[in-house]
Amino acid sequence: MEKFHGHEIFVQLLRLLLLLLLSLQCLSSDYTPPSKYFINCGSSSTISDTTRTFVGDVSSDSFTLSPKPEAVEDSSPSPATSQLYRTARLFRSPSSYEFEIDQFGIYLVRLHFFPFSSPTDLFTALFDVSVSGLPLLLHNFTVQNTSNLPLIKEFLLTINISKFIVKFEPSQESSFAFVNAIELFIAPDSFIPHSALLVTRKGGKNSSYKGLLSRVLQKIHRVNVGGREIEHDSDTLWRNWVPDDTFLFNRSTARNKSYDQPIQYQEGQSEYNYSDRNIAPDNVYSTAKEMNTNKGDQLQFFNISWGFNVTKNATHLLRVHFCDITSASLSVSPWINLYINSIFSRNIKIITLAVPFYLDFVVVSDNSGLLNISIGPHRDSPVNNSFLNGLEIMEIMEELGSVSMENESKKKTTPLLVGLVVGGLALVCIVTVVLSLRSKCRKEKPAEASHWLPVTVDGGLSSHSRVYEATIHGSPVPHLNLGLKIPFAEIQSATKNFSGKLLVGKGGFGKVYQGTLRNGMKVAVKRSQPGHGQGLPEFQTEILVLSKIRHRHLVSLIGYCDERNEMILVYEFMQKGTLRNHLYDSDLPCLSWKQRLEICIGAARGLHYLHTGSEGGIIHRDIKSTNILLDDDFVAKVADFGLSRSGLPNQTHVSTAVKGTFGYLDPEYFRTQQLTDKSDVYSFGVVLLEVLCARPVINPSLPREQMNLAEWVMVWQKKGLLEQVIDPLLVGKVNLNSLRKFGESAEKCLKEDGTDRPTMGDVVWDLEYAFQLQQTAMQREPLEDSTNDAASTFPFPTIQRYPSYSLSTSDIHGPKRRDDSSERTESEVFSQLRIDNGR
Numbered sequence: 001m002e003k004f005h006g007h008e009i010f011v012q013l014l015r016l017l018l019l020l021l022l023s024l025q026c027l028s029s030d031y032t033p034p035s036k037y038f039i040n041c042g043s044s045s046t047i048s049d050t051t052r053t054f055v056g057d058v059s060s061d062s063f064t065l066s067p068k069p070e071a072v073e074d075s076s077p078s079p080a081t082s083q084l085y086r087t088a089r090l091f092r093s094p095s096s097y098e099f100e101i102d103q104f105g106i107y108l109v110r111l112h113f114f115p116f117s118s119p120t121d122l123f124t125a126l127f128d129v130s131v132s133g134l135p136l137l138l139h140n141f142t143v144q145n146t147s148n149l150p151l152i153k154e155f156l157l158t159i160n161i162s163k164f165i166v167k168f169e170p171s172q173e174s175s176f177a178f179v180n181a182i183e184l185f186i187a188p189d190s191f192i193p194h195s196a197l198l199v200t201r202k203g204g205k206n207s208s209y210k211g212l213l214s215r216v217l218q219k220i221h222r223v224n225v226g227g228r229e230i231e232h233d234s235d236t237l238w239r240n241w242v243p244d245d246t247f248l249f250n251r252s253t254a255r256n257k258s259y260d261q262p263i264q265y266q267e268g269q270s271e272y273n274y275s276d277r278n279i280a281p282d283n284v285y286s287t288a289k290e291m292n293t294n295k296g297d298q299l300q301f302f303n304i305s306w307g308f309n310v311t312k313n314a315t316h317l318l319r320v321h322f323c324d325i326t327s328a329s330l331s332v333s334p335w336i337n338l339y340i341n342s343i344f345s346r347n348i349k350i351i352t353l354a355v356p357f358y359l360d361f362v363v364v365s366d367n368s369g370l371l372n373i374s375i376g377p378h379r380d381s382p383v384n385n386s387f388l389n390g391l392e393i394m395e396i397m398e399e400l401g402s403v404s405m406e407n408e409s410k411k412k413t414t415p416l417l418v419g420l421v422v423g424g425l426a427l428v429c430i431v432t433v434v435l436s437l438r439s440k441c442r443k444e445k446p447a448e449a450s451h452w453l454p455v456t457v458d459g460g461l462s463s464h465s466r467v468y469e470a471t472i473h474g475s476p477v478p479h480l481n482l483g484l485k486i487p488f489a490e491i492q493s494a495t496k497n498f499s500g501k502l503l504v505g506k507g508g509f510g511k512v513y514q515g516t517l518r519n520g521m522k523v524a525v526k527r528s529q530p531g532h533g534q535g536l537p538e539f540q541t542e543i544l545v546l547s548k549i550r551h552r553h554l555v556s557l558i559g560y561c562d563e564r565n566e567m568i569l570v571y572e573f574m575q576k577g578t579l580r581n582h583l584y585d586s587d588l589p590c591l592s593w594k595q596r597l598e599i600c601i602g603a604a605r606g607l608h609y610l611h612t613g614s615e616g617g618i619i620h621r622d623i624k625s626t627n628i629l630l631d632d633d634f635v636a637k638v639a640d641f642g643l644s645r646s647g648l649p650n651q652t653h654v655s656t657a658v659k660g661t662f663g664y665l666d667p668e669y670f671r672t673q674q675l676t677d678k679s680d681v682y683s684f685g686v687v688l689l690e691v692l693c694a695r696p697v698i699n700p701s702l703p704r705e706q707m708n709l710a711e712w713v714m715v716w717q718k719k720g721l722l723e724q725v726i727d728p729l730l731v732g733k734v735n736l737n738s739l740r741k742f743g744e745s746a747e748k749c750l751k752e753d754g755t756d757r758p759t760m761g762d763v764v765w766d767l768e769y770a771f772q773l774q775q776t777a778m779q780r781e782p783l784e785d786s787t788n789d790a791a792s793t794f795p796f797p798t799i800q801r802y803p804s805y806s807l808s809t810s811d812i813h814g815p816k817r818r819d820d821s822s823e824r825t826e827s828e829v830f831s832q833l834r835i836d837n838g839r
């Protein structure tokens with residue numbers, strides 16, 4: 001780079017522009033498989049397979065071989081041997097191929113060795129292979145007589161010179177070198193990252209290995225986990241992928257899983273980099289190994305482990321490929337712990353189904369000569385499953401005499417840039433091109449350029465990472481999850497261009513449509529009216545919060561669209577709509593008490609998770625019955641995170657402009673403007689009363705004292721006459737103790753002073769208790785549910801009937817386990833079990 005020192009400012013400017021360009025994703029990742037160089041060595045004939053043409057190395061304009069060494073031919077080829085492997089070039093003195101390079105970038109180099117029988121025993125060859133200015137690719141190399149023939153050695157390296165030389169050199173005077181075929185072709189842009197997270201022998205979660213692009217990588221393993229061997233003709237880069245079974249430590253821990261639907265390639269990156277067909281073909285992603293557990297046995301919790309032979313004490317690039325083909329819906333797709341050598345772990349949350357992505361690590365091997373990979377379910381995982389689709393290990397070749405893992409000098413520029421500069425183009429010219437490209441970009445993606453700051457999401461190693469992060473401006477800039485982006489055209493097609501027939505909801509925020517994505521997934525599409533309703537901050541918040549968390553009782557975000565100034569959010573479709581619709585002002589059938597309890601428990605769990613889960617400290621701020629949605633099975637999910645706020649660490653409250661919905665709003669918050677998670681608890685208490693009484697929280701048409709639901713019901717609760725005001729449709733069907741427990745829980749939620757209110761964890765516990773009381777009563781009195789005998793259900797004075805004799809934690813927990821699976825905090829909830837809590 002020294003040569004261009006004078007232009008350094010210019011270069012930096014260029015680099016900035018290029019980075020900007022890249023970040024706008026204007027440089028499309030279009031990659032056409034190149035046509036050169038594919039060389040059939042020792043032959044004058046051209047051989048074509050389905051996708052490649054290997055030209056004979058006897059004569060060509062674009063590469064030269066000098067001096068021209070002898071050619072050998074298979075004297076008795078078996079009919080099964082490919083034409084390519086029937087000839088070879090034999091080198092008894094140093095000789096090289098020189099290739100003209102017209103495009104700089106990352107190249108794949110493959111050397112094919114097939115020691116056929118010839119007058120010279122090719123198994124005795126002993127030689128070195130080197131390339132221009134780089135460490136030796138092969139040293140003292142000889143082809144072993146194994147069953148794995150032809151032997152193909154593959155390397156990845158950056159080429160930034162216009163004449164690239166591959167040199168074959170016998171290791172000893174008496175020895176010789178040979179080769180049957182050579183491939184040298186450019187890989188897609190960004191095929192290899194510049195840096196990756198470094199995993200040393202000690203673990204080391206925090207440093208990254210920089211400068212991958214200036215190293216030579218040699219392929220060691222390329223594995224299609226859970227599937228068959230993939231031959232080179234099914235891969236855009238002519239790679240070969242082998243099955244994983246021989247690498248498994250314990251074959252009975254894993255089983256093959258395959259998927260016959262299309263894989264949903266997505267552009268860009270979220271927390272992980274999305275993959276494309278050049279990174280790995282469909283066949284890699286449409287098969288996986290998953291935990292070999294019996295169907296329905298959710299209680300198994302173990303790792304699947306593989307061990308891969310690698311060079312001892314060497315550095316490797318490890319690329320792991322994931323694509324969730326194991327889950328039927330997002331709410332049950334696993335969170336996976338990936339372990340490398342037992343000393344490093346990474347939590348991988350699956351946020352989209354059938355969307356492939358990959359992660360890169362640089363791993364230093366130890367003296368065991370094995371690189372061990374394990375996967376297992378994360379303890380917060382909604383299901384006890386884990387899976388892996390593919391894996392590649394490439395050794396980072398040592399530069400002779402230099403130390404690895406140096407820090408990249410700041411002066412170094414991207415190879416692309418170096419290429420441009422070295423390519424001799426005038427700088428001014430480039431600037432012009434870049435600028436014009438950039439303005440073209442702007443025209444095409446106005447919303448993106450003006451509204452979205454691409455922020456790379458850091459590894460996500462900490463399970464306590466906050467949703468917001470302070471920036472230099474002091475204002476919260478969200479880690480936007482750009483990878484969840486859905487093109488506007490796809491949304492138009494999903495909703496039949498926002499057909500009125502598919503309209504399922506309407507409000508201040510805009511309109512909600514039902515839609516079907518191309519992959520068949522049913523979704524709800526929330527489209528904000530431009531200039532109305534939900535503003536940009538709410539839009540961003542929602543993407544931010546939802547892309548980071550997933551839970552059985554929180555509505556999953558599928559994606560979003562911000563093209564053409566649209567603010568569209570796409571969620572999993574909730575078949576049964578809002579909770580409110582099932583309570584009043586509709587023709588829907590009445591929910592039973594048991595159903596209502598289950599819904600409340602579900603919503604409470606979702607909220608509890610939001611407050612305490614791994615993303616921690618998120619306050620919803622707008623809990624109400626229209627923000628609790630029901631799926632086909634009446635499973636409740638909390639929705640609409642547009643107003644949510646994350647509590648900051650070590651801060652018990654957040655001062656903020658009062659927002660929320662009248663009737664549900666915490667009076668303490670209203671008074672003090674200090675937001676805490678107890679504000680959500682208050683709102684949830686109001687929802688409980690709404691569920692119990694099936695009426696709007698504010699009904700201006702009622703007499704003054706009845707207008708506000710919370711005030712009105714609390715009067716009756718305090719008198720101990722709650723049953724007088726409950727939904728008439730429930731009268732006679734509710735166990736009294738269950739009702740009392742429920743009423744007490746609501747009352748605690750509505751306490752004036754936030755600190756007196758329970759946590760959502762306590763609320764979950766109380767509601768489960770109420771549920772158990774109802775269940776126990778029904779078991780003992782099978783007809784109770786159908787009787788209208790108010791006297792037996794509501795005896796006066798109230799009889800205290802506690803089932804505490806049978807309530808061990810496991811009893812309470814037992815029947816609910818399936819529902820509780822996603823709760824990391826369930827143990828916390830149940831550790832609070834106090835016998836007198838039942839009173």
Ligand SMILES: *[C@@H]1O[C@H](CO)[C@@H](O)[C@H](O)[C@H]1NC(C)=O
Binds near residue numbers: 140171
């Ligand atoms: C290469 O092999 C030859 C013969 O086996 C040996 O003498 C030489 O030391 C080896 N060189 C290296 C660097 O291993």
Ligand SMILES: *[C@@H]1O[C@H](CO)[C@@H](O)[C@H](O)[C@H]1NC(C)=O
Binds near residue numbers: 121123145146
């Ligand atoms: C290679 O191995 C096979 C069987 O293992 C043997 O039959 C053959 O003779 C060997 N070839 C050479 C050149 O050593």
Ligand SMILES: *[C@@H]1O[C@H](CO)[C@@H](O)[C@H](O)[C@H]1NC(C)=O
Binds near residue numbers: 271360
């Ligand atoms: C995604 O790829 C880019 C460029 O290849 C790299 O810099 C970045 O670290 C990758 N992100 C993740 C999460 O692996």
Ligand SMILES: *[C@@H]1O[C@H](CO)[C@@H](O)[C@H](O)[C@H]1NC(C)=O
Binds near residue numbers: 206
């Ligand atoms: C990780 O690195 C960052 C910046 O390099 C540093 O501030 C932080 O303390 C490190 N964390 C750990 C756990 O080492």
Ligand SMILES: *[C@@H]1O[C@H](CO)[C@@H](O)[C@H](O)[C@H]1NC(C)=O
Binds near residue numbers: 001213214418
């Ligand atoms: C080409 O790349 C190598 C390492 O990959 C680097 O050392 C060298 O400086 C680069 N050459 C130019 C002209 O940039």
Ligand SMILES: *[C@@H]1O[C@H](CO)[C@@H](O)[C@H](O)[C@H]1NC(C)=O
Binds near residue numbers: 227228243245254
């Ligand atoms: C998985 O599939 C591969 C390729 O079909 C097969 O070789 C292997 O035995 C299968 N493994 C299991 C555990 O079924």
Ligand SMILES: *[C@@H]1O[C@H](CO)[C@@H](O)[C@H](O)[C@H]1NC(C)=O
Binds near residue numbers: 250251252253
């Ligand atoms: C292999 O895994 C199965 C199922 O998890 C287990 O029963 C068996 O004991 C394991 N075998 C070994 C050798 O670890």
Ligand SMILES: *[C@@H]1O[C@H](CO)[C@@H](O)[C@H](O)[C@H]1NC(C)=O
Binds near residue numbers: 246309
């Ligand atoms: C891995 O290495 C061990 C010992 O060096 C060897 O026995 C084994 O066959 C190797 N496995 C593979 C798959 O190469």
Ligand SMILES: *[C@@H]1O[C@H](CO)[C@@H](O)[C@H](O)[C@H]1NC(C)=O
Binds near residue numbers: 366
């Ligand atoms: C990989 O696992 C094997 C077998 O458990 C063990 O002997 C070896 O030390 C492990 N290697 C690493 C790097 O963890």
Ligand SMILES: *[C@@H]1O[C@H](CO)[C@@H](O)[C@H](O)[C@H]1NC(C)=O
Binds near residue numbers: 301302341
């Ligand atoms: C899975 O493997 C990791 C790393 O070896 C280990 O820490 C963890 O305890 C294992 N989990 C299970 C359930 O065996």
Ligand SMILES: *[C@@H]1O[C@H](CO)[C@@H](O)[C@H](O)[C@H]1NC(C)=O
Binds near residue numbers: 312313366367
């Ligand atoms: C690998 O490193 C360890 C300690 O750092 C050393 O004891 C061992 O001999 C090395 N192994 C090889 C093959 O270099």
Ligand SMILES: *[C@@H]1O[C@H](CO)[C@@H](O)[C@H](O)[C@H]1NC(C)=O
Binds near residue numbers: 381
């Ligand atoms: C997973 O297994 C563990 C341990 O057996 C159990 O505690 C947990 O509830 C299970 N999780 C799910 C989602 O079933």
